Amino acid sequence: MPFGDLDSEAPHARGGYLLMVAQQLMWECLMSFDGGKMKSDETVQDLSALFTHERRQQIACLLGEQQRVTVFALSNLFSVSEVTIRKDLAWLEERKLLVRTHGGAVLAPPGSVEQGFNVRERLQPDEKERIAEMAARLVQDGDSIALDASTTAFSMARFLRERRELTLVTNGLRIGMELISSPGISVLIPGGMLRQESFSLVGTWGKSVLQQVHIKKAFVGAKGFTLSEGLTDVNSEEVELKRAIVEVAKEVIAIIDHSKWDQVAFATFCPLERIKLIITDAKAPKKMIEQVQSRGVEVWIA
Numbered sequence: 001m002p003f004g005d006l007d008s009e010a011p012h013a014r015g016g017y018l019l020m021v022a023q024q025l026m027w028e029c030l031m032s033f034d035g036g037k038m039k040s041d042e043t044v045q046d047l048s049a050l051f052t053h054e055r056r057q058q059i060a061c062l063l064g065e066q067q068r069v070t071v072f073a074l075s076n077l078f079s080v081s082e083v084t085i086r087k088d089l090a091w092l093e094e095r096k097l098l099v100r101t102h103g104g105a106v107l108a109p110p111g112s113v114e115q116g117f118n119v120r121e122r123l124q125p126d127e128k129e130r131i132a133e134m135a136a137r138l139v140q141d142g143d144s145i146a147l148d149a150s151t152t153a154f155s156m157a158r159f160l161r162e163r164r165e166l167t168l169v170t171n172g173l174r175i176g177m178e179l180i181s182s183p184g185i186s187v188l189i190p191g192g193m194l195r196q197e198s199f200s201l202v203g204t205w206g207k208s209v210l211q212q213v214h215i216k217k218a219f220v221g222a223k224g225f226t227l228s229e230g231l232t233d234v235n236s237e238e239v240e241l242k243r244a245i246v247e248v249a250k251e252v253i254a255i256i257d258h259s260k261w262d263q264v265a266f267a268t269f270c271p272l273e274r275i276k277l278i279i280t281d282a283k284a285p286k287k288m289i290e291q292v293q294s295r296g297v298e299v300w301i302a
């Protein structure tokens with residue numbers, strides 16, 4: 001049962017537990033339901049002991065996974081008052097992460113806002129992992145490639161650790177840190193302004209560096225993808241940097257899960273005709289895949 005569907009008239013939440021693990025800059029939130037009671041009082045104590053910003057981060061993560069939540073269910077899960085939860089939802093709405101509804105909230109419309117890296121990393125993790133693994137098979141020893149700062153590109157970096165004589169250009173700080181101990185990989189991170197939302201560097205400095213390099217393959221994620229608009233993203237600075245990557249790459253490979261199809265974000269950074277290959281998952285719309293293939297773009301299902 002989805003988290004937002006917990007019966008609001010029940011005296012207790014139908015159950016579930018949330019396991020919070022801190023891993024560097026990421027909070028992972030996992031939830032399941034069992035029986036009709038919280039699995040243990042200790043779990044409830046852990047959740048009720050969260051600081052305000054931690055609880056709000058968990059709520060944002062749950063929204064990313066479940067699409068909607070209720071005040072009643074969140075109050076029971078975190079063992080805080082409904083007044084406190086409403087304040088949390090109001091705070092998140094101010095930052096355009098959700099839209100409040102009667103008795104709860106829903107995820108903000110796709111393409112309208114930029115979610116933080118920590119939240120995005122929790123969305124479609126299995127699909128992203130499979131896409132990343134398939135994409136990594138296209139990278140050979142001695143290649144020169146570019147990865148953007150997307151969460152799928154970050155997943156892909158984990159499959160590249162053993163490559164030899166690989167030159168990798170990225171504006172993603174998490175990707176750079178992931179590969180820092182790989183002796184066979186030379187990582188080039190263009191300079192620029194640090195963006196907390198995506199753990200990336202953007203700006204004219206990075207663009208000028210990219211204009212001086214030659215990239216064989218560029219692997220890019222996106223907030224949205226349509227036939228008419230191509231690959232789109234939310235932030236204008238990120239879009240400019242991605243455009244620079246696309247311009248210098250011989251081949252552009254889109255690594256996007258099914259949730260990005262038929263969605264349009266703020267601005268286009270890569271038109272459809274510039275894409276050589278799209279790697280996606282089995283939930284991507286079949287009719288749209290056929291339309292893409294009819295335009296001469298390959299589509300692989302991970």
